Amino acid sequence: MSDADVRRAIDAVWRIESARLIAGLTRIVRDVGLAEQLAHDALVAALEQWPAAGIPANPGAWLMAAGRNRAIDHLRRARRLERSHAEIGREREAAARDDAAELDAAIDNDMGDDVLRLIFMTCHPVLPTEARVALTLRLLGGLTTDEIARAYLTTEPAIAQRIVRAKRTLSEKQIPFEVPRGRDRADRLASVLEVIYLVFNEGYTATAGDDWTRPALCEDALRLARVLAGLAPDEPEVLGLAALLELQSSRLRARIGPSGEPILLLDQNRALWDLLLIRRGLAALDRGLATFDLGLTTLDLRLTTFDVSLTKLDRAQRAAGRPGPYLLQAAIAACHARARTAAETDWPQIAALYAALAAAAPSPIVELNRAVAESMAAGPQAGLDIIDRLVHEPALAGYHLLPSVRGDLLFKLGRHAEARAEFLRAAALTRNAREQTLLQSRARACDG
């Protein structure tokens, strides 16, 4: 193996092992910045020794041992500052034994939990969102500062500073290294899921000309969601997010047209949908539904069934028993994924799910999507009734899909003059040339 090969192999080892290494060291030294430093020191040792000695059979264990030794040294040096020389002489032997045993016990505790603790830390709400994203991608995603900078269209020093400040804040606020329980847990978990979802969406907005690190964010987010699902398999929203990202990823290849224009889901070539990811998404959704212990699977998910089953639970269970926004969005994505063609889409099912989503996490965009689903399930007037209430919604003011959908519904109801006005309004709002052409031709069709 050439030196360059070894270097690249060590980079790969780092990407695989660094999160667990940093998490384990954070447990020892209780400071994420120091832990990362020690982890890097271990990496330097690897870079020095592995080219000659070869890559060890268990590189993770090697790095952990190297990091742990450096952590012990560091802790002893810190302790030494508080003690006299005489004391140190007496204690040195005892300390050596205690340290090793104590640390062994600490490390032998489930390492997976340490990674979970680390995710909760890097996504702590005390940090601004962009800091959470950068810190999580760095410590858990294994991205270099440069990769994060390129993915977010900024400079490496900017990201580096963001990360330094984040670590300092965590240290100053003495954020504990733990998995939150009780009342805190739901909020803290929501913060973690939000970070992962934001990373995915950032990647989703990438266009053809962008640096490869941008669309790669979808893969990075999906990987983090899978890791989290493995660490917290009893959390329905965690499984919901994993399912949602698998299903959205399944459509990545179908969503961009030949001229780089976005293709709406209903217009996509489903032969380009990744069946493996769909299968994984449906499986994750099933596991998420299973946590409610109601015997439901994606095959028979209907909101009415949910309601009937929920009455069997006592009130406390019912309060906790409603599916959250990620699981609901995943269920909606699953409806699309299961339809072999757009015509076979189960619209009543989707409409019911959007109604549940509107109750769980209301937003104008959810209402708009609900209107579309209702119109497909119960006819254009049903959709229009919902859309008409959104026309003055400030959040949707510049959003071309609102007049576009409204125009479509008006057209189907034979109200052609009004439809024409809406299509023209939509055409003026969109910046995409091909969409503009499409909307203008729809407007012209109203004249006939």
Place this chain on the structure above:
Amino acid sequence: MRFMIIVKATPDSEAGKMPEPELLTAMASYHEELARAGALLDGSGLKPSSTGWRVRYAGDGRTVVDGPFAETKELIAGYTLIQVKSREEALEWTRRFPNPAGEGRPAEIEVRQLFELEDFGNGPEIDRFREIGLGDKPA
């Protein structure tokens, strides 16, 4: 990037022999590691070639030939699909793959990258896929 780890057959796998407990444990642990890292996509063992068949093409005709087939070393006994960010990462993961015949015994795995369509923009691959696409055309 996606890679397929192809586990080659052995006389034991062709004989339908159940793997020893140590091997099953090692395989389970390894795949758990892959899953925990978010890198595992799919995987399965394949039944011995005695349960399978081949379709042979000659001229315009085709014949079905039942297994078993002789060239054990060239037969496939299982596969694992992984998703990673680089070829080096795939290399590192596959380096850790447990010996499918059990420690100390001769065995082989082969690793191949999956073709991916270009994620963005047009190209001959996308166009051809569109031509043979099964998806519904927009109204």
